[in-house]
Amino acid sequence: MARFSGASWRPIPINHTKNGQESVRGVVVHIMDGTLSGTDSWFRNPDAQASSHFGTGRNGQLFQWVDTAHRAWAQAGGNRTWLSVENEGRGGDALTSAQIDRCAEVLAWAHKVHGVPLQVASSPSGKGLGYHAMGGKGWGGHSMCPGVKVVAQLAEIVKRAKVLTGAKPTGYQPFPGADWFKKEPKSAVVTAMGKRLVAVGCSAYKTGPGPQWTAADRESFRKWQRKLGDAPAYCDGWPGKKQWDALKVPRVS
Template identity: 40%
Template sequence: MALMPGATYIGPTPNKRVDGMVEVRGLVLHIQEGNEQGSEAWFKNPASQASAHFLNPKTGALRQLVDTKDRAWAEADGNAHWVSIENEGYAGDKLTASQLENAAQLLAWLHKTYSVPLESTDDPTGKGLGWHGMGGAAWGGHTGCPGDPIKAQRAAIIARAEQILGLDQKPKVSLAHVVYAAQHDPQAAQGHTTYKGEVLLVEKALQAEGLLAAQYVDGSFGTRTVGAYARWQRSAAGGGFTGTAADGVPGKTSLKLLAARHNFTVTD
């Protein structure tokens, strides 16, 4: 069984598809529109045709109803790809401190177990920390679930998950910053730097990969760095991109692959 350590198992339920997960793209936040006792009873009732992997009470430990290798019935077309967490409360509520901690612990475990990225997503075909309403009609049309206050807490959940995993100690590189530098530094005067510290981290990584000579590791995302980054994008380790996807301007996938090999983290 794929049960999360530290969570209280409250299964089984008939409302699931055994071994039904195609992949785990990420974690979807829900709101129960009720309390734990009522939600648990409903999710165990065959007539409901509904369930969730985890229930998150306002106080106390996270509770697991469905094994993460099994498909819970929480978001219709999204069921085969997403782990679901139902938070006790009503739309408009914020997560309590206990609920936020539980959600962060779960996200950290999913990162370790399924390589779920520690980032927010509003795309039902994306990966990371999402929310029920992002799936629209295909996910049941619950566009107000879990509510704006909880959606806004995703950054805090991710930050806490990074702390749990010890990733907050790594230096950070903003994708937006290095993209801007790659687009503006080559046209600027010689030696011009934009976001020098972050560009240096990228350049040092490219140097370690044997793609950029030491003399060009200067914090300026100039033409030599653009060329080196393009070679990284084309390499198998960098994603094997071709054409305009290997133009030397960092993309999220190639930058995260570089970060994973050289001990920094990537933010939006």
């Protein structure tokens, strides 16, 4: 049995698998496309065939619907090994600061109880704080859940969770300089950058980012420049300090 004392316990009698949680790789962030109260009612409807372990309201409410010993029905193929947190809002919304705090509390609790690492995950094979769309078709094909604005907030959720657990934040990777990229480096820094570009919805990768700077890295960074609203002439795919700092690449040791 695992219930978070910081959440209002609102158990649902249906739409979940008792004692079905096989392991816990991390916590998956969702957007409700509705309200907290509406989602609470929907999860109690047998026609829903859906549920979540946790849910946040935009004003800072936190519900727990399903004990983490049980399997919630939130992300199809990811249900057996991931916990879930739904967030009040519509597609395209960002989370409120209060919601970020609640998600951080859930992650910090999952870290203590289930050993979830305090890091952002970008694929089902990872561990940490993930998001629904990262699971692709195997997770129901919800490519817009929770949306790019929420995905961009995952690092802040992790940061706040680290404060709650007393973990020392790792900070962000300093800009290595424009010339560094043009020399075609092979480095974990490039991989870390690529993972962040995927997380913010700016991927041009076919098989995922790697340690070698490639044309796919440059095209992905070009998408990031466009996303930031840079003038077309400056969207050349070569990282500059301003764009790099905004991307918030985790520090590589």
